[in-house]
C-alpha cells in the first residue's frame with residue numbers, strides 16, 4: 001500500500017502482516033508475474049488485491065524510535081501507525097487508494113481489538129542488526145501462518161534502497177528476514193521488488209536430507225502413512241524435523257492440494273486455545289469483535305498439524321477428542337455444530353505415555369492420536385547425516401551470500417561431526433548460517449566456527465566418540481519368529497550397506513585430503529581413472545566444489 005501525504009508524495013514505509021493462508025491462486029497469479037520481472041511499485045499494487053488476501057492482521061510492534069511501522073486491518077479498513085509504543089496514528093483509505101489521517105478516537109474500537117503495543121500478548125517484535133538497512137529481522141512470538149509481509153522503503157530524505165525483497169511468511173515461521181539489497185543514492189524509491197520463495201529461512205527446497213538407517217526407516221513409515229488417512233504421531237527431540245516430516249506427509253498424501261495448518265499448542269495461552277482451534281462467533285466474549293475461523297475449520301480438506309500436543313490443556317483435550325470422533329465442533333459462542341474434515345498429525349518431544357500415567361494427558365485421546373507412531377532420531381545418532389546436512393547447509397548459505405564461491409575446509413566438517421547437537425538439525429543449520437554470515441574469507445576454516453561449538457568439539461574429541469556402533473541395536477537380540485528374523489536380516493543388510501557407504505566416503509575424503517583437494521591426484525593415489533573417481537564421489541554424496549583441502 002502506497003502511503004501518500006496530502007500532496008501525494010510517498011511518505012514512509014509500510015508493513016503488512018497477516019496470518020491467514022494465501023488463496024491457492026495467489027502464488028500463481030500474483031507472485032510469479034511479479035517475481036519474474038522487474039516491476040514498479042504501482043504495478044504490484046495493481047496486482048495485489050490486499051482486501052482479498054489479508055483478512056486478519058497480527059499486531060506489529062515497533063522498537064525503533066525513529067521509524068514508523070504500520071499495520072493494516074483489511075476487515076475494518078483501518079491503518080494504524082506506530083511511531084513508537086505510545087504514539088499511534090490512524091489512517092483510513094479515502095476510496096482513491098490514498099490514506100487520510102483520521103482521529104484515533106474514531107477508530108478506538110478497532111485499535112483496541114489488537115491490543116496496542118505494550119499490551120499485546122502475541123505481538124511481533126522487530127529487531128535490527130547494526131546494519132539494519134541490510135537486514136531486518138522480525139521475530140514472531142508465536143507461530144505465524146502463511147502471510148504476506150511487505151516493506152516498501154520510502155524513507156526521507158532520499159530513499160536509498162535499490163532492491164527491496166519481499167518475503168512470505170512461511171507457515172509456522174518464527175523468523176523472517178527482509179533484505180534490502182543495497183543502498184544506492186538517487187534511485188527511484190522502491191524501484192525493484194523481488195519476491196523470494198516461501199522458505200527463505202528453511203531449506204529452499206523444503207527437502208528432507210538424511211541417509212542414516214533409522215532416519216530412512218522413519219521416512220519410509222511416513223511414506224506408508226501418507227497413503228492412509230490415519231492419525232500420525234511424530235516423536236523426536238526438538239529440532240529433529242518433526243514439522244518438516246508433517247509437511248512431507250501432507251505433500252505426499254491425497255490431501256496435498258488442501259491446506260496444511262500447523263498449530264503450536266505450547267505457544268497458545270490456555271484460555272485462548274479453544275478459540276484458536278475452533279474459532280469464535282462475533283460477540284462471544286469481550287474483544288470478539290468479529291467472527292473468527294479456527295484452525296480446525298481452516299484445515300478442512302487438508303492436514304491439521306498439532307505441534308507440542310503434550311502442552312494441550314487437559315480441559316480442552318476432551319473437546320479435541322470429541323472433534324476427532326465426530327469431526328464436528330462448535331465455535332466459541334456458537335450453538336451450531338460445524339463439520340470439518342481434517343487429517344490429524346501430532347508431534348511431541350515429551351513422553352505422552354508417561355503423561356497418561358501421571359494423569360496429565362487423557363488416555364482416550366492418546367490412543368486416538370497414537371495410530372501410526374513415527375520416531376525421528378536425534379542428529380547425534382545419525383551417523384553420516386551431520387556431514388551430509390552440513391554440506392547442504394554450507395552450499396545453501398554460501399550460494400546466498402555475496403561471496404558465493406567460498407570453500408569450506410575439511411577440518412570444519414570434521415569438527416562438526418564431533419559435536420553433539422543438542423538442538424539437532426535446527427542447531428546445525430543455525431551454526432552454519434551464522435558461520436557463513438560472520439566471515440567473508442575465501443576459505444571458511446575451523447576457527448570460524450562459533451566458540452562454544454569449538455570448545456565442545458575439542459573436549460569431545462579427547463573424551464568420547466558419541467557415535468554409536470551401527471550394529472549396536474542388534475546386539476543380544478533374539479528373534480522370536482521367522483518373520484522377525486527375516487525383517488532383522490533385512491535391516492542388518494541395510495545398516496551394513498549404509499556403513500559401507502560411510503567407509504567409502506571416509507576413504508575418498510582421506511584421498512582428497514592427501515592430494516590437497518585435487519581430484520586428479522586423488523584418483524591417481526587410488527589407482528583409478530578420474531571419471532570413475534568422480535562417479536564414486538557422486539555416489540558417496542561428496543560435493544567437491546564446496547570442499548577445500550589445505551595443502
Ligand SMILES: Nc1ncnc2c1ncn2[C@@H]1O[C@H](COP(=O)(O)OP(=O)(O)OP(=O)(O)O)[C@@H](O)[C@H]1O
Pocket residue numbers: 201202203207208209210236237238239240241242243244245307347349389425426429
Ligand atoms: N532432514 C532434514 N533435512 C533438512 N532440513 C531439516 C531436516 N530436519 C530438520 N531440518 C530443518 O531443521 C529445522 C528444524 O526442523 P523442524 O522445525 O521441522 O523441527 P521440529 O522437530 O518440529 O522442532 P520443534 O520440536 O522445536 O518444533 C528446520 O529449519 C528444518 O527445515
